[in-house]
Amino acid sequence: MQNFEYCNKTKIIFGKGTEERVGSETAQYAKRVLLHHSGGSAVRSGLIGRIQDSLKKARVEWVELTGVLPNPRLSLVRKGIEIVKNEKLEMILAVGGGSAIDSSKAIAAGAVNDCDVWDFFDRKKTADKALPVGTVLTIPAAGSESSISSVITNEEGPWKRGMNFQCLRPAFSIMNPELTYTLPPYQTACGITDMLAHIMERYFTKEPNVELTDELCEGAMRTIIRNARKVFSGGENNYDARAEIMWAGAIAHNGLLDTGRIGDWASHALDHELSALFDIAHGAGLAIMFPAWIRYNIKENTPRLARFAAKVWGVDGAFYDYEQAALEGVIRMENFFKSIGMPIRFADANIDPARIPEMAERAVHFGPVGNYRKLDEKDAVAVYNLAAK
Amino acid sequence: MQNFEYCNKTKIIFGKGTEERVGSETAQYAKRVLLHHSGGSAVRSGLIGRIQDSLKKARVEWVELTGVLPNPRLSLVRKGIEIVKNEKLEMILAVGGGSAIDSSKAIAAGAVNDCDVWDFFDRKKTADKALPVGTVLTIPAAGSESSISSVITNEEGPWKRGMNFQCLRPAFSIMNPELTYTLPPYQTACGITDMLAHIMERYFTKEPNVELTDELCEGAMRTIIRNARKVFSGGENNYDARAEIMWAGAIAHNGLLDTGRIGDWASHALDHELSALFDIAHGAGLAIMFPAWIRYNIKENTPRLARFAAKVWGVDGAFYDYEQAALEGVIRMENFFKSIGMPIRFADANIDPARIPEMAERAVHFGPVGNYRKLDEKDAVAVYNLAAK
Numbered sequence: 001m002q003n004f005e006y007c008n009k010t011k012i013i014f015g016k017g018t019e020e021r022v023g024s025e026t027a028q029y030a031k032r033v034l035l036h037h038s039g040g041s042a043v044r045s046g047l048i049g050r051i052q053d054s055l056k057k058a059r060v061e062w063v064e065l066t067g068v069l070p071n072p073r074l075s076l077v078r079k080g081i082e083i084v085k086n087e088k089l090e091m092i093l094a095v096g097g098g099s100a101i102d103s104s105k106a107i108a109a110g111a112v113n114d115c116d117v118w119d120f121f122d123r124k125k126t127a128d129k130a131l132p133v134g135t136v137l138t139i140p141a142a143g144s145e146s147s148i149s150s151v152i153t154n155e156e157g158p159w160k161r162g163m164n165f166q167c168l169r170p171a172f173s174i175m176n177p178e179l180t181y182t183l184p185p186y187q188t189a190c191g192i193t194d195m196l197a198h199i200m201e202r203y204f205t206k207e208p209n210v211e212l213t214d215e216l217c218e219g220a221m222r223t224i225i226r227n228a229r230k231v232f233s234g235g236e237n238n239y240d241a242r243a244e245i246m247w248a249g250a251i252a253h254n255g256l257l258d259t260g261r262i263g264d265w266a267s268h269a270l271d272h273e274l275s276a277l278f279d280i281a282h283g284a285g286l287a288i289m290f291p292a293w294i295r296y297n298i299k300e301n302t303p304r305l306a307r308f309a310a311k312v313w314g315v316d317g318a319f320y321d322y323e324q325a326a327l328e329g330v331i332r333m334e335n336f337f338k339s340i341g342m343p344i345r346f347a348d349a350n351i352d353p354a355r356i357p358e359m360a361e362r363a364v365h366f367g368p369v370g371n372y373r374k375l376d377e378k379d380a381v382a383v384y385n386l387a388a389k
Numbered sequence: 390m391q392n393f394e395y396c397n398k399t400k401i402i403f404g405k406g407t408e409e410r411v412g413s414e415t416a417q418y419a420k421r422v423l424l425h426h427s428g429g430s431a432v433r434s435g436l437i438g439r440i441q442d443s444l445k446k447a448r449v450e451w452v453e454l455t456g457v458l459p460n461p462r463l464s465l466v467r468k469g470i471e472i473v474k475n476e477k478l479e480m481i482l483a484v485g486g487g488s489a490i491d492s493s494k495a496i497a498a499g500a501v502n503d504c505d506v507w508d509f510f511d512r513k514k515t516a517d518k519a520l521p522v523g524t525v526l527t528i529p530a531a532g533s534e535s536s537i538s539s540v541i542t543n544e545e546g547p548w549k550r551g552m553n554f555q556c557l558r559p560a561f562s563i564m565n566p567e568l569t570y571t572l573p574p575y576q577t578a579c580g581i582t583d584m585l586a587h588i589m590e591r592y593f594t595k596e597p598n599v600e601l602t603d604e605l606c607e608g609a610m611r612t613i614i615r616n617a618r619k620v621f622s623g624g625e626n627n628y629d630a631r632a633e634i635m636w637a638g639a640i641a642h643n644g645l646l647d648t649g650r651i652g653d654w655a656s657h658a659l660d661h662e663l664s665a666l667f668d669i670a671h672g673a674g675l676a677i678m679f680p681a682w683i684r685y686n687i688k689e690n691t692p693r694l695a696r697f698a699a700k701v702w703g704v705d706g707a708f709y710d711y712e713q714a715a716l717e718g719v720i721r722m723e724n725f726f727k728s729i730g731m732p733i734r735f736a737d738a739n740i741d742p743a744r745i746p747e748m749a750e751r752a753v754h755f756g757p758v759g760n761y762r763k764l765d766e767k768d769a770v771a772v773y774n775l776a777a778k
Contacts, residue, residue: 001404001628001629001632001636003403003404003407004401004403004404005400005401005402005403006400006403007400009398010396011396012393012395012396014393014648015390015393209629209632211615211616212612212633212640215608215611215612216608218604219605219607219608220605222604223600223601227600239390240600243390244598244600244601247648248601251601256645260636
């Protein structure tokens with residue numbers, strides 16, 4: 001087990017009706033906030049109205065910035081930073097999923113640091129301060145509600161890049177599973193895939209002695225899979241299934257499952273190029289890339305892949321052949337993704353294989369990706385080719 | 390799943406050599422601290438000297454208060470409060486296990502609140518402020534290093550009582566598994582039992598929909614059991630086994646495994662009277678009380694007891710008879726406790742059954758104990774009787 005530091009200051013407020021507390025929680029940090037969201041379903045459902053009522057009651061003023069898109073854009077972040085500075089706002093309140101929260105985090109960092117905000121994503125600067133961010137989560141997926149991460153797309157490239165700094169952990173996150181009942185199934189499925197991928201990225205490590213976090217990862221993955229099946233078998237309004245998924249999505253990415261180990265993250269890097277060039281949902285891209293990544297690495301620490309197959313996908317644990325068990329695990333994972341409506345190959349998502357060389361080159365822009373196995377440009381081409389098969 | 394709030398601000402600094410950072414971490418909170426420990430093995434091993442060197446380097450001054458005992462005493466807490474007030478100290482630095490940390494937390498709360506500190510334990514007052522506490526953990530057991538709890542014995546009763554307040558979470562905890570190599574086997578075993586008991590208290594809930602936390606509990610328990618077997622099979626100096634146990638001990642009691650559920654805690658209440666009257670180690674008392682508690686409740690939500698037997702103790706999960714499976718689980722648990730040198734019946738620890746009526750009366754002082762099943766005085770007598778068999 002590796003040495004580690006772990007501190008997660010985000011206050012989680014979880015359960016039915018908790019969005020009513022947004023005003024009183026926000027008032028502990030700020031009198032004037034940027035209310036940041038897509039302007040779409042959360043407005044139509046009346047959630048934004050209820051949040052504004054709660055803010056009013058707590059005497060918190062707000063300026064609204066809508067228009068957040070999936071794969072949130074740098075241009076909107078820049079606009080947010082300008083508003084926050086001009087209006088002297090003290091906090092960003094995100095309503096939505098990972099896109100609204102990531103965009104809010106970028107605004108929060110950009111508003112109080114002198115450099116250009118893209119420098120953080122471009123690995124030119126590090127951030128040790130940001131305005132506080134509060135969130136009302138409506139899409140369990142990215143785990144951004146208690147993570148140190150923000151992923152933004154710079155339209156000029158287009159580049160999709162992430163930053164990871166402790167100061168980006170939200171001050172509080174309000175998580176009401178009821179708010180997720182009305183998500184389109186595709187978004188629910190993308191979210192489930194994203195949180196599974198967050199755990200898999202951590203699970204696939206070369207660190208040999210990580211029993212506790214292995215157990216926690218496996219338990220969280222099994223829970224997500226079981227409850228996804230419930231939601232996709234007529235359980236859209238099953239509170240407990242939605243709640244298990246929502247809480248697991250936060251734990252998947254809050255850093256606990258990293259303790260003592262170093263994750264892989266190659267699949268995320270490879271997916272970022274799918275998202276950047278084809279603007280497909282992050283979860284969908286991961287459902288395509290992860291099986292290909294495992295297939296490419298089938299001879300790399302095969303016992304761990306076999307353990308994954310056994311513990312998470314129920315493949316018979318009494319292995320005569322690790323590789324066969326590992327492959328059976330991938331097939332079950334692919335079947336699971338298909339069963340919730342995810343693509344698992346390029347053709348399922350209209351991704352043009354002709355752009356593989358370009359994507360591979362871009363994916364290794366900062367050097368080889370991954371830690372379980374370092375992938376260079378040639379490897380990236382090979383993994384993309386498996387995904388295109 | 391029940392609504393919940395969760396926020397854990399303790400910064401965990403985990404791994405080899407991390408105690409060297411105690412000075413720089415402390416200096417972020419205070420210039421003058423109370424250095425609180427037993428004055429025993431941590432002095433002899435040179436740890437206290439190294440900590441003092443680190444404090445000196447960081448220009449932190451300290452006043453020392455030694456003499457912490459297992460089942461830490463109120464009289465020493467009162468003495469600590471006086472020193473902190475007179476010397477205008479700004480932080481308590483605990484070196485040791487749960488006793489040193491619990492004593493430090495009580496001093497930290499007592500020093501900045503006007504009431505008598507015992508009022509917090511006697512449920513007459515609640516605490517919402519305390520001085521910061523830093524810890525260097527040497528005994529993985531109580532989980533106090535990142536919990537909201539403190540348990541103190543008032544010699545006048547003697548009463549052993551706990552308090553639980555968010556303000557009691559340590560600011561930082563330094564956890565180096567190497568520091569645990571030299572623990573006497575009995576202390577290692579008591580610690581292992583204590584952390585297993587912390588998880589079991591949470592695991593035994595009436596809340597039906599808690600899949601994620603069930604999985605996390607089961608995974609953590611299996612990890613503790615497996616690594617305990619390693620340590621007790623010649624692995625005293627097995628870094629990774631010690632590390633798994635140490636980190637699991639913190640997670641067992643940091644509140645994560647409580648999220649969405651209400652635990653039982655009757656076994657802890659029953660053990661507190663064993664500890665108060667016979668001054669036996671908390672872990673040893675729990676090894677006696679928990680099997681008795683399960684046996685007494687064998688018809689109470691038996692499927693959960695059977696699941697515990699299957700998932701934690703490896704009892705065949707294809708039950709024809711839940712009760713039989715549950716009983717097999719208790720027997721395996723008892724055998725495990727015996728294998729690491731724990732008592733499992735009164736006679737093993739020289740506890741006089743004649744005092745059962747007195748203990749039962751004291752255990753329900755604040756009313757019935759437990760949530761999985763409410764136990765009144767008559768129930769308490771019955772559980773103690775099973776433990777005396």
